[in-house]
Amino acid sequence: MIMLDRADRALLEAVQKNNRLTSEELAQTVNLSPTACQRRLKRLREEGVIEADVSIVSPKAVGRSITMIVLVSLERERADIVDRFKAAIRATKEVMIGYYVTGDADFILVITAKDMEDYEAFTRRFFYENHDIKGFKTMVVMDRVKAGFAFPLDL
């Protein structure tokens, strides 16, 4: 595995919250020269430690006011069926997050929809027409208490 020193971790910690900081600003928090920060970030990106750099948009602002969590059980847990379902997840834009899990369900999905009608149309298309699916259980999100993919990095 790639070795990360204290400075790398501090940089990651910072850009996980805000990746538009200038190298000058980063330099202050990390106690390094701007150039060094920049070179390290470049390396972290090349090595894949930083997987992506993205903007987070407000669901409300773009008319995606509803979020659902769906627990999905497949008919059989056979490799080809699982793989086929994974592909369906990746190809479906309404699915924001998809986890393949052990336990009560086989998959857990986070779905966005414009409204209930939109969600219902989605379920019909995505779930009912898929014969690999044994059943699914929907939970409506009332509050997104916390959301992010920021990992705690003990410095």
Add this chain to the structure above:
Amino acid sequence: MIMLDRADRALLEAVQKNNRLTSEELAQTVNLSPTACQRRLKRLREEGVIEADVSIVSPKAVGRSITMIVLVSLERERADIVDRFKAAIRATKEVMIGYYVTGDADFILVITAKDMEDYEAFTRRFFYENHDIKGFKTMVVMDRVKAGFAFPLDL
């Protein structure tokens, strides 16, 4: 609500995937001048349509190889208890995502841990010592099939 035209949507669509594109590059995909792109993005950030700009780091690379999904049920669904639990979620760094939901569970959490031992220590601290919690059910993530907060924006 804020009005978004076709160009705004195209810009959001782009920066949701990659916010390090130069205005020049954006200009090409959006059919606008670099300056206009820049100004629109600035506005979108000021208005809160773009909530944040962050780097996504690889869980593996930082030694957070385990992800759990936890369904939590509270003893009682009373406002003060719910609020207290929300605060706990926000304050706990191991909780990456927290949703307050209707249905079988009250909360759904996505937790990261270095390893099983780390996770067990977390559950002891976070769940067993909290008397508001009636029970919780853990599901181990085997594969993060898809992850992101990118919304589909019909252009």
Add this chain to the structure above:
DNA sequence: CAAACAATGCAAATTTTCTGCGTTGACGTC
């Protein structure tokens, strides 16, 4: 129809990032 306004593009000014280069410090070998 005219005034007001918002958005655009271009060009200049500013800021930020990138690159070349010489230096430093850690590590391994002789």
Add this chain to the structure above:
DNA sequence: GACGTCAACGCAGAAAATTTGCATTGTTTG
């Protein structure tokens, strides 16, 4: 302990990107 190697550093100049000023265009409103 001396020497060579190598990776990371900081500085300074070069290159690139962003921001700002300004004139223009198109749309809405009275």
